[in-house]
Amino acid sequence: MGETGILSREVYENCDGEEEAVFYEDVDLLQKHGINVADIKKLKAAGICTVKGLQMTTRKKLCAIKGLTDQKVDKLKEACTKVTEVGFMSALEVCDKRKCVFRIGTGSSELDQLMGGGIESMAITEVFGEFRTGKTQLSHTLCITAQIPTESYSGGKVVFLDTENTFRPNRLTAIAERFNLDQTAVLENVLYARCYTSDHQCELLDLVAAKFQEEGGIYKLLIVDSVMALFRVDYSGRGELAERQQKLAQFMSRIQKISEEYNVAVFITNQMTSDPGAALSFQADPKKPIGGNIIAHASTTRISLRKGRGEVRIAKIYDSPDMPESEASFAISEGGIIDAKD
Ligand SMILES: Nc1ncnc2c1ncn2[C@@H]1O[C@H](COP(=O)(O)OP(=O)(O)OP(=O)(O)O)[C@@H](O)[C@H]1O
């Protein structure tokens, strides 16, 4: 298998600390089932690099790829079913699959606890809050903590998509120093892209998928800081809202799939709106994250951040599939996110 280069090997560490090899299938494998190299190339160019990724792509989207006809898409879908089984699995199998899920620490043990151990893989974690609440600082800290192996996690590389031009390598080196890590090595392990438009932000995901595929199992975290900034600028007013939400839905759906396909954690930051109408209608929570239902439904865990005294910030679970609504405080320091001193 290894020598043909067709299967990418990914070593996951089990929760028990036991090492287990898991394979995911490269789209090249479809050659064995009558798909020609040119068509596989087209898939890859569209960011579809694994058989699972292909299964996750709708027929409509496949047909929109230049050079793929209806018939070819039929053939692709058929070849897919020959490579992997699709459909049901037992809850026990789900449980087995979830053993591959890992968590990345945030630098603050209290914040980790709030999230059940840290940022989870195969899921999207969203933090939102007003300016200066530490979203970008948390993003920077995760770039470093993602590289640190623990008993149940092997450590790995990070992709950082920056839409606000607030990424600062010197923050990474300062945080690396706190953890006694080699500063050059730490910087080398973070792949950075500055996004200029929402279209660019979406297109970059093709490259992200290609990178995750190329270095299978090496990347552990994808950060988007922030997810809405460009969508907010590129689409304005009610008239463009529907179009914006549709584009946004595609982006969110894509990062969700990437998180499952490559077993990586996805961390996104989001801005807030101060809804003037809400205050008048006596809503308990007049300030809401932006992006509406699309972001709400795609994010697995949503955390709100607010300012406390000085460098202290308070995080609250806003929505989670398995964690109660509680709060934790942390602080922002030169060495990144830390526990708040009480
Ligand atoms: N080196 C540092 N040491 C300590 N605190 C810092 C350091 N750098 C930044 N901060 C603090 O971090 C806070 C800014 O946090 P951050 O940039 O993460 O906010 P944000 O939530 O991303 O805001 P925005 O919505 O504007 O992007 C400021 O209060 C700043 O004082």
Ligand SMILES: [Mg+2]
């Ligand atoms: Mg920021």
